[in-house]
Amino acid sequence: MKRFFSCILVAASLFSLPAVAADSAPDELVKTVTNDVLTIVRQDKEIQAGNTRKAVDLVEEKVLPHFNFRRMTILAVGRDWRSATPEQQRLLIDSFKTLLVRTYSNALTQYKNQQIDFKPLRAAPGDSDVIVRTEVRQPGATPVQIDYSLEKNTDGWKVYDVVVAGVSLVTNYRGTFSQEIRSGGIDGLIKALEEKNRQLEQAGAKA
């Protein structure tokens, strides 16, 4: 039965090429993930009360699979990435990922009924690199633009940058990162990231 359906799907997509693009649309992905996560946050009293552990679990399960942390780390590190050994690169990705997941999860615990508007996607069907634009509205405050940059990989669309009110949350790390690298080398940056994560872990355990 399943096979039959996929046959029909393949046939349908062959006849209507635009439908193929719509099938795995990046804007739909962002919308689904955002709505899924916020629906859970709205119902979860523990997350609202600031339970970071629960928020991290939620982010790891729902959000993480759709992010390309390798590319994010490369963008944040900048040109020094080239001088890092494969092992250093792995450690950089791991520690930066932990930091981002933690920060993003904590931000989720502060969510308060903001409304999110999804802007129509402006991209050609064949594009493999798109920007999905959203707007966060809060009564009495100027709306904040949040844009997601996505690229198409073999395993689907992956977010590699988040731009808030015109500022890339990823490349904005570049200044601080190169400052760390200048004073302590790539290993210095890895150490600083791991130290920060350890501090957050301890603070979270105490709370």
Place this chain on the structure above:
Amino acid sequence: MNKHPNLMFPRVACVLALSLLAGGCASTSQNPDDPFEPYNRAMFGFNEAVDKAAIKPLARGYDEVAPLPVKSGVGNFFGNVGDIWIGFNNLLQGKAGDAFNDAGRVLINSTVGILGVFDVASELGLEKHDEDFGQTLGVWGVGEGAYFVVPFFGPRTLRDTAVLPIDLAGDNVWAIDSVATRNALTGLRLIHTRAALLGVDKTLEEGTLDKYAYARDFYLQQRRYKVYDGHPPREDFDDLSAAAIGAGADAAARAARTLELAFINDETASTGSRP
């Protein structure tokens, strides 16, 4: 400090003078945007201390006590007051359509929106803008100058610091004659604005290695974004495509992106497999 508030300014001036001197001598200034870094860091710390001691606790209280409709009304009220100055700056920037839009907003919100408490204009599709005189100067081609942390007011560039008095004077709350009303409104606006940012400081504290530097870079990028009304020429990886920026924002964006992609491909090829 509380007993002699006027003593603080000489002290601030001293720190400023000393660090300007130090900045002038130091040849190893790290960030080209931030030659006054020693002073700026000190002032950033001072502003944080003021915030922690006085403003943040008030903002927390306000955030907890005031129900959402009240906060929304307060935000809309000040938004409406600010729209006049925003519209005037749009006019100065030669954006007559936007200025007309802003004037329409003030007209509608001041009347139908009951003194600005309800943002009816946004519901009708008249978009809210974000302009000030510093941005107007930017549009006119005045460079932003170095990053500069102003006592109490926080991050600015030298350009925006210089016109801060004009921006304050252009703002209608400061033009109110009754000192008591003016102070009350200024205080309320400060607390309301701060309340909207509760949580941001936590994220900044937790998510960054150097809060000061991250806040600085964020401020500068956002400022440029605002001057270009959301369409800045894309800043790129290194200065290789600086020439391309001159050829137009679109071309620059494409060049930067290609450059980044080439860089990543190069990197992937040299390290072999992905983890």
